[in-house]
Amino acid sequence: MGATAWQEMVVVVFVGIGIVAVGAAEFAYDGFAGAGLALDGMATLTPAGLLQLTNDTIMPKGHAFHPEPVTFRRPAAGAGGAAAAAAMSSFSTTFVFAIVSEFLDLSTSGFAFLVAPSTDLSTAMPNQYLGVFNGTDNGDARNRIFAVEFDTVRNPEFADINNNHVGVDVNSLNSSAAAPAGYYDDATGAFRNLSLISREPMQVWVDYDAATTEITVAMAPARSPRPKRPLLSKRIDLSTVITDTACVGFSSASSIVLVKHYVLGWSFSLDGDAPALDYAKLPKLPRIGPKPQSKGLTIALPVAATVTVLAVVAIGVLLLLRRLRYAELREDWEVEFGPQRFAFKDLYDATGGFKDKWLLGAGGFGTVYKGVLPGPGAEIAVKKVSHHSRQGMKEFVAEVVSIGHLRHRNLVQLLGYCRRKGELLLVYDYMPNGSLDKHLHCREDKPVLSWAQRLHIIRGVAAGLLYMHEDWKQVVIHRDIKASNVLLDGEMNGRLGDFGLARLHDHGDDPQTTRVVGTMGYLAPELVRAGKATARSDVFAFGVFLLEVACGRRPVEEDAGTDTDTDTSDCFVLVDWVLGHWRNGSITSAVDARLGSGYDVVAADLVLRLGLACLHPSPAARPSMRQVTQYLDGSAPLPELPATDMSFTTFAGMGRYQPLFDSWS
Structure with missing residues (x-):
């Protein structure tokens, strides 16, 4: 076949008096010069004929699809020759790829071969989502997406096995099956590891047998024969996943480390083996590393060395001055x-x-x-x-x-x-939209955050804290949760930052911090008394954060006059103010007045009551962050707050007095 051959064959089969049209399709790209692929994002075709999914741009995503959708279901013969329900086709694909990172031992996420209902993946996120899913739809059966991922970053949130693996994904980046990248040697049966970021071309074979519902994935260095034993084998009925007509292609995304994902050649077939790729026609990867020296340079080097010697003294002085200017402390x-x-x-x-x-x-x-x-x-x-x-x-x-x-x-x-x-x-x-407190409290130059944006930010910060407290290999106590330490990325996602005061300890161990650090207005009472930060003191600060985001007011405001229902002093305490509204049966009246009626009353009631629950004076009575996330996503009902006349002023007010900060404790 040519560089972009496409064949459509229709076979007419007589069964009794019925006629069934069986469609089969295949294509092959021995390089992509002149190919009419459907590209978006940063995906491009290089002059040499490479499909380049990512480039030197940070964070964006890129997609490349075969221009024609593939019909994955063909009519089957029913009783008496009548056409029956369409049956899922088997399919086979193979491709050669290479991942080129600016560092030999560091990469950023990876890429995926995928079968999707359409080429529109505009809602997908970059980074660990590979440009396929996002934080909301990951795991949603309505995605109808099958993918094989080649991931070079271990993301615990997706239960990744390591930072160099291949995974079979169905509607989610939590792989249904995964294995370290590599292959089994046909001669010895030994497993041979392949580094996905080795900058070397590798070939992949993906096959689906509709009769047995078995998916197999194999890989090997480019130009090597297909291993007899597959790397992965998994039974999944893709007839419930892939739509009748779907698009096949690749997706990738970039992050802080600059990585280029290349596809050199690709073929695909329904109900048959994918056409073999012609290695002689595949484009070459761009040269990596410094250019080789020419003969002219070899002759000129001695002359240049002589000139260099004459400049040694001057250069030495300049380097010494430069060194002093940029001197670092190293031990x-x-x-x-x-x-x-x-x-x-x-x-x-x-x-x-x-x-x-x-x-x-x-x-x-x-x-x-x-x-x-x-x-x-x-x-x-x-x-x-x-x-x-x-x-x-x-x-x-x-x-x-x-x-x-x-x-x-x-x-x-x-x-x-x-x-x-x-x-x-x-x-x-760097987070381009700055800190959350600027959006909440700098009212002159920032638009008012909508309720939907605030709730999205709250849920995101809660998910990040849950990961820190329970899902990472150690417990991480942040110790300074507040709106100014929540930063907003380009898509207004809330990200908890500033870990300068954070401390770690193993799960099940007792934290050893003994000094009071944090920010006034967010300090838990036990932290002020004993100086001992725990996950529950983080929950207390998160409770203050919930009230701050929902009400649009700082935890403590000086010279507030009588602008409260409960506070008659010259200092406004947000916690007492919300508590007063709750006692009066009108807790949602505390919601930021700038929102008017443009907020979800039920959700606002939940957020405010959850904030008060997180602020309970007793650490043991506060919910864990796992419970907090369950309350926020509605998977568990929030218990009723206990009827009490207790005031939180004593505890929130402790933050008014400057604690003895010690950043190194």
Whole structure:
């Protein structure tokens, strides 16, 4: 077949007096030069004939589909020759791909072959969702999507087995079957690992037998024969998944690490083996690494070396001055944290020398600057924190690095750190829509957040906290949950950030923190009394956060006058105000007045009562974050609040007094 051959064959079969049309289709691309693929996002065809799904752009997604939909069901013969219900066809596909990362040992998500009802995946998200699903529809049977993923990041939220695996996905990125990427050697039967990010071409074979409902996936280095033993084999009835007519293609997405996903060739067939690919016609991958030296350079090098010697002294002086300018504080114990350690020069250049025009904000714990990393162009946020004491620094940096391994769509990614003189610099993903508190409280220059946006943000932060408290390999206590530490990405998803005060401990162990840290108005009573932060003290702060988002008011407001139903002093306490409305049977009257009637009364009632439940003076009486998420998504009813005359002012008011902060405890 040619580079983009498409065949449609119709066989007329006489059964008794009936006629049944059986359709079979196949196509093959030995390279994609001139191919009429349906492309969107950052997917493109290179002049060399490569299908490039991702490029040097951060975060977007890319899709490429065969231009013609495939009819997966054909009429079957019924009794007496009458046409019966359409039967699902078997299918087979093979393709050669390569993943090229800017780093040999680091990648960003992966890509997937998929069969989808249409080519419109506009609601899908990038990053770990591979441009196929999003945080709402992942797992929804109405997706009608079958996919085979090649994932290079381990996402615990999807129960990924490792950061180099192949998975069979049905309507969800929680794979129905998964295996480490590789193949079984035909001669020895031994398993041979394949690194998906090796920059080497690999071939994949995916087959579905409609009669046995068996899916098989095999892979091997390009130009190698298909292994006899498949990598994956799973029985799934795809007749309940794939629509009668569906689109076949590829999806991928990018993240903070720049990765290019290439497809070199691809073929597909219904009710038969996919056509073999002609390796001689497949395009070559672009050259990776430095260009080889020419003969002319070889001759010129001695001359250049002589000139270089003459400049050594001058260059040495310049380098010495430069070194002093960008001097960092490094100790022997930091060697193991190398990949998470940023060079100060890179951060200095990224932020324009930490100039004011790059300043995003400043607070009690430091200043935050926007930056753009040299080379990849990744946008980052750099927080500068003072650290004049070396006591506990090794343990603190170890925890910073550990927290950097957290991976969740509702957490701001902590990328690493740098130490210089009396400063610690923490590097995060940049969130273009800034912090939530600016949208809640800076009323002049920000549009009012709708109720739907607020509820979406609340649910997202709750999901992130659940992951930190219960679903990660260790318990992570944030210790500073507040609206200013919830950042909004480009799609207004809420992401909990600023882990500078966070602490870790193993599941089942007792947390060892002993100092009061946090922000006034959010501190749990037991934290103020004993200085011991726990997951339940995080829940208390989350309860204050719920009220703040729903009411659009800060936890404590000075000089509030008599603008409350319960407070006659010169200090407004949000918790007491909401509690007063609840006692009067009008709790939804506390909802942000700027919303008018444009909010869901039932949902607002739930959020406000849940906030009060999280603020119970007794830590044991507060719900866990798993219970919180169940209440928010309606999978469990929120228990009635106990009738009590207890005031929360005592506890919320404790936040008015500046605690003894110690960031390194």
